[in-house]
Amino acid sequence: MTASAAPGSDSPRAQSPGPVPGADPGAVGPWLAERLGDPRWTDCTLSPIGGGRSNLTYRVASPAGAVVLRRPPVGEVAATAHDMGRERRVITGLAGTAVPVPQVLASSDGGPPVDAPCFVMELVDGVVPLGELPAGWAETGADRGRAGQALVDVLVALHAVDPEAVGLGDFGRPDGFMARQVRRWGKQWDASRESGGAVEQSTADALTGLAGTLAASVPTTQRDTIVHGDYRIDNCLFDADDPGRIRAVLDWELSTLGDPLADLGLLLVYWHEADDSPIWRGAQHLSSPTRLPGFPTRAEVAAAYAAGSGLDLSPLPWYVAFGTFKLAVVLAGILARVHAGMVPASMADGLDDAVDPLVALGEHVLAHGIDR
Incomplete structure (x- = not known):
């Protein structure tokens, strides 16, 4: 994972040694x-x-x-x-x-x-780009552009791996993957909604409506691949001296076999642009360095992925909307567990009013695409 966030510095993710939960x-x-x-x-x-x-x-x-x-x-x-x-x-x-x-x-x-x-x-040395890039790393627009291209290139490489050839042929059930994903996260949402108190009634109704819209319009999968499940810039560790090189992809807990465009759709949900419209800005509860000059736009990320993978991206808005739905359900689940006293209140820090904008973005993307 991370040993440094910039040349010669400790990772901002690492905390001071001492008693820690779950490991002695x-x-x-x-x-x-x-x-x-x-x-x-x-x-x-x-x-x-x-x-x-x-x-x-x-x-x-x-x-x-x-x-x-x-x-x-x-x-x-x-x-x-x-x-x-x-x-x-x-x-x-x-x-x-x-x-x-x-x-x-x-x-x-x-x-x-x-x-x-x-x-x-x-332990792999490198940089995990969080909300602010570390001083001295990817300071030029050209370097940030190379970092964005590296993200796309590694995602294309992942989706080009033959699961059978690497012993992962039985790693998941790709047939009907996206329909099952909608059902799975819909059930997660039902459980959170039944517990009460997670979100306002209007938001709950809108999230349920988005689930129904997605379930009724699942695209045909073009290719079955290994999918990461949470691919984004801060789940990648970049070379401290070369922003155009990713040294390790991290956090594979949601990986399986399925539709590769699910990875691309969620990546674009997390992607920020400097001149994002209010509908996009409202759904960005996590900070991202991709807003900085030099990083590609969402449209450029999609175009680069299409060129590398050969996939048809005409159904991409559905996958982006699914990404907003999935993330909204995750956040609603956290809020529900906090409301029920199952986890510390600190788990909800920064998540107040985060669900409704994600639902609104999902509806917007389905109606207008990713470029507006």
């Missing part, structure tokens, strides 16, 4: 020492990486070096929502392809070292 250095260290064959791992420190709304990620440091540990969230979660085995398997399968991924070093199906499934992978 006294258990992790000896387990790593045994698995990696080096007793120097026994004396280790753990520091969390990321915000903790999804799978938990830790930087494990010791006299032997540093690695990354991934485990599911602490507490009860859906059976397949945070599947460590699937994430480990897809990273292992993609090793040696044109898709850059960290090397998996050790794994556990449960029990030690964290009383849950987990895996350990190499």
Whole structure:
């Protein structure tokens, strides 16, 4: 994962070492020492990486070096929502392809070292572009353009991988993938809505209406591929010295076999432009550096992907609208769990009034396309 956010600096994702939820250095260290064959791992420190709304990620440091540990969230979660085995398997399968991924070093199906499934992978140095680019990295428009093109190129490379050839032929059920996705996220929304208190009634009704519109107009899938499930700029680690090179794609917990345009659609939902219209700006609850001069526009990203993949992008607005729907359901679920007292209130920080604009954007894109 990330060891630096800019040449010579620590990642903004990494926090100070100390007690962390879900992982005890006294258990992790000896387990790593045994698995990696080096007793120097026994004396280790753990520091969390990321915000903790999804799978938990830790930087494990010791006299032997540093690695990354991934485990599911602490507490009860859906059976397949945070599947460590699937994430480990897809990273292992993609090793040696044109898709850059960290090397998996050790794994556990449960029990030690964290009383849950987990895996350990190499710590990759590089830059994770968050809301603000680190000083000294991609400072020119040309470099930012190269970073945007690298995002497209890696996505095209992922969707060109033959699942059978990398041992992932049974990694999912691609037939009827998008229809199942609409049903799956619709059921997630039903569960959140029934719990009450997540969003205003008008927003709830609009989100239900968007689900119905999507279900009634599912496009025909052109190609079945490995899909990442949450592909965006801050799930990629770029070379600290070369913004045009991605060193690792991260966070594969939603990966499966399915329709590649689902990845492109969600990427465009997360994409910001400097002169975005109010309908787009309203749905951007996360900051993104793609608003800076030099990054390609959404239309340019789509055109570059079409040129690389050979896919027909005429149905792309549906996939972008599905991306807004999926993200709205995720956020509504977080708000519902906070409202029910199931998770800390801090989980909803920055999410107030975030669902309605996403629904509005989905409706807008279906009616007007991605260019307005």
